[in-house]
Amino acid sequence: MHRFFIEDESIWEKNLTIQNKELLNQIIKVLRSNIWDNFIFFDWKKSVDYIYELKGFDKKNLFLLLKDIIEKENLECNINLYQSIPNKINKIELILQKWVEVWYSSFVFFKSMRSQKINISDNKLNRFKKIIIEACEQSWRNTIPDIYFLDSLDISEIKWQNLYFHTENQKTNKLSNLKFEKNINIFVWPEGGFTTEETSIFDKHNFTKVFLGSNILRTETTSIVVWFYIRQTFLK
Numbered sequence: 105m106h107r108f109f110i111e112d113e114s115i116w117e118k119n120l121t122i123q124n125k126e127l128l129n130q131i132i133k134v135l136r137s138n139i140w141d142n143f144i145f146f147d148w149k150k151s152v153d154y155i156y157e158l159k160g161f162d163k164k165n166l167f168l169l170l171k172d173i174i175e176k177e178n179l180e181c182n183i184n185l186y187q188s189i190p191n192k193i194n195k196i197e198l199i200l201q202k203w204v205e206v207w208y209s210s211f212v213f214f215k216s217m218r219s220q221k222i223n224i225s226d227n228k229l230n231r232f233k234k235i236i237i238e239a240c241e242q243s244w245r246n247t248i249p250d251i252y253f254l255d256s257l258d259i260s261e262i263k264w265q266n267l268y269f270h271t272e273n274q275k276t277n278k279l280s281n282l283k284f285e286k287n288i289n290i291f292v293w294p295e296g297g298f299t300t301e302e303t304s305i306f307d308k309h310n311f312t313k314v315f316l317g318s319n320i321l322r323t324e325t326t327s328i329v330v331w332f333y334i335r336q337t338f339l340k
Contacts (some may be wrong), residue, residue, distance in 0.1 A: 107241045121168040142235040148248040149188040151176040177289045181286045182209040188294035191220035204239035218296040259309050266311040276315035279333050
């Protein structure tokens with residue numbers, strides 16, 4: 105059953121009319137849908153999926169009938185990814201696509217000392233937001249995570265449990281030894297890693313330094329490894 109995100113105040117009525125041109129084209133022309141086909145719709149406000157049956161359509165409208173409402177559960181935690189801007193746009197796209205699926209709450213891309221200079225235009229930002237929505241549709245996620253791009257971080261203003269990662273085992277925590285809070289920020293290095301100056305700032309503000317092993321993980325790999333470990337603690 106195909107699943108679509110809709111942001112509309114009038115949605116979720118028993119008899120629903122959709123006039124979104126892009127969605128109409130996708131359902132009728134791309135998917136070649138027929139009368140009585142069922143679709144799932146959701147918005148970012150509730151952890152609910154709405155199943156609608158296609159009752160009819162014309163050139164400007166889809167006419168649907170509500171068939172069922174499915175209440176969904178969310179993990180009782182918020183995990184925000186603070187990702188140093190990588191060296192390529194396609195890495196940002198990969199991070200957004202895959203990390204939405206594993207349920208990061210928000211994405212903050214920031215310029216660290218070893219980040220590459222990448223221009224984020226309005227068109228690119230719109231593309232990133234579309235990637236996020238499509239990943240939510242595919243993964244059956246309901247909440248749409250926020251995305252931010254920052255030139256700098258004010259570390260003193262960042263609250264909650266803060267974790268950053270290192271390949272040095274000495275004086276470093278392991279994930280298996282940590283007790284996770286329900287609100288967590290994860291800081292991931294760029295290509296080349298964090299500088300000594302950056303890690304000193306993290307330490308000064310009582311960030312937790314975490315050892316992920318002596319193997320150096322790619323910037324686009326680290327956060328998914330960490331998330332799956334943390335996720336298991338909340339699913340027990």
